[in-house]
Amino acid sequence: MTVQDHPADRSRAPGPDGGSAPKAVQVADLSVDLGGRLVLRGVDLQIRQGEVVAVLGTNGSGKSTLIRTMVGLLPAARGQVKLFGTPVPRFRQWNKVGYVPQRITAAGGVPATVQEVVSSGLLSKRRLFRPLKAADRAAIDEALEIVAMADRRKDAVAELSGGQQQRVLIARALVADPDLLILDEPTAGVDLASQGIFADAIRERVARGTTVVMVSHDLGPMDALIDRSVVLRRGRIVYDGAPHASQTHAHVHPHVADDEPGLLS
Numbered sequence: 001m002t003v004q005d006h007p008a009d010r011s012r013a014p015g016p017d018g019g020s021a022p023k024a025v026q027v028a029d030l031s032v033d034l035g036g037r038l039v040l041r042g043v044d045l046q047i048r049q050g051e052v053v054a055v056l057g058t059n060g061s062g063k064s065t066l067i068r069t070m071v072g073l074l075p076a077a078r079g080q081v082k083l084f085g086t087p088v089p090r091f092r093q094w095n096k097v098g099y100v101p102q103r104i105t106a107a108g109g110v111p112a113t114v115q116e117v118v119s120s121g122l123l124s125k126r127r128l129f130r131p132l133k134a135a136d137r138a139a140i141d142e143a144l145e146i147v148a149m150a151d152r153r154k155d156a157v158a159e160l161s162g163g164q165q166q167r168v169l170i171a172r173a174l175v176a177d178p179d180l181l182i183l184d185e186p187t188a189g190v191d192l193a194s195q196g197i198f199a200d201a202i203r204e205r206v207a208r209g210t211t212v213v214m215v216s217h218d219l220g221p222m223d224a225l226i227d228r229s230v231v232l233r234r235g236r237i238v239y240d241g242a243p244h245a246s247q248t249h250a251h252v253h254p255h256v257a258d259d260e261p262g263l264l265s
C-alpha cells in the first residue's frame with residue numbers, strides 16, 4: 001500500500017486497490033447481548049485497509065464489547081463482523097491481526113518471561129512446541145527493540161511495571177507483523193515514556209499501511225495519527241467522521257459510568 005503523507009489524505013484516498021480490496025473490518029447491524037442486556041445495538045462500521053480509527057465514548061458505552069466481538073471473543077446476537085471479507089466465526093488468518101486487550105493479561109500469575117510472551121504472538125504462524133526458527137527469533141528481537149524491552153527479554157513479566165507489561169503486550173501484537181492492529185486502551189495507566197515508545201511503534205506501522213482500530217480515553221501522542229473517530233453511546237454509534245469534531249460528541253468522563261442502574265441482574 002502506498003504511504004500518504006497526511007493521515008486525512010490516507011483516509012480519503014481510494015488507494016491503489018481502487019476500493020476493490022476487502023475492507024479490513026466490516027461490522028453490519030451488530031447487536032451483542034451480555035447477561036441478558038443488549039450492550040451493542042445495530043452497529044454498522046466499515047474500516048478500509050490502511051485507516052486509523054479511534055473508538056471513543058463514555059465508560060460502559062460498549063467500546064470494549066465492540067472490539068472483543070471484532071476479534072471473536074464475544075458472539076453476535078444479531079448481525080455480523082467480517083475481517084478481510086471473512087465472517088469472524090470462519091476467519092482463520094489470525095496472524096494478520098494483532099490484538100492488545102484492555103487490561104493486563106500477560107502476567108496473570110503465569111511465570112512467563114518477556115520473550116515467551118512475545119513469542120506467543122507467533123503461535124498462529126507456527127505449530128505449538130516446535131522450536132523457534134531464525135526468522136521467528138529475528139521478529140521477536142525486532143518487536144522487543146521497537147518497545148525498548150530487548151534488555152529485559154529474560155525477565156519474568158510479573159516483575160515489570162504496568163507500563164512495561166503493556167509494552168510487552170504491544171510487542172506480542174506486533175511480532176507477526178499484522179495487517180490489522182486492534183488495541184483496547186493500549187496506553188491506559190501507562191507511563192509517559194512508554195506512551196511515547198508506543199506511539200512511535202504505531203506511527204511506523206501506520207506508515208507501512210497497517211490498519212489500526214484503537215479504543216482510547218486519552219489519545220495523547222497518538223492523536224495526530226487518527227484518520228477518523230467513531231463515538232459510541234449506549235451501544236450505538238452517535239458519531240462517525242473527522243477526528244476533531246468527535247471531541248464534542250465524546251463527552252468522555254473516565255470516572256462516570258454510562259450504565260443504566262438496575263438493568264444488570
Ligand SMILES: Nc1ncnc2c1ncn2[C@@H]1O[C@H](COP(=O)(O)OP(=O)(O)OP(=O)(O)O)[C@@H](O)[C@H]1O
Nearest residue numbers: 034035039057058059060061062063064065066259
Ligand atoms: N459480562 C458482562 N455481563 C453483563 N454486562 C456486561 C458484561 N461485560 C460488560 N457489561 C456491560 O456492558 C456495557 C458495555 O461495556 P464495555 O466494557 O463494552 O464498555 P466500554 O465502553 O468499553 O467501557 P470502559 O470505557 O469502561 O471500558 C457496560 O454497561 C458493562 O457494564
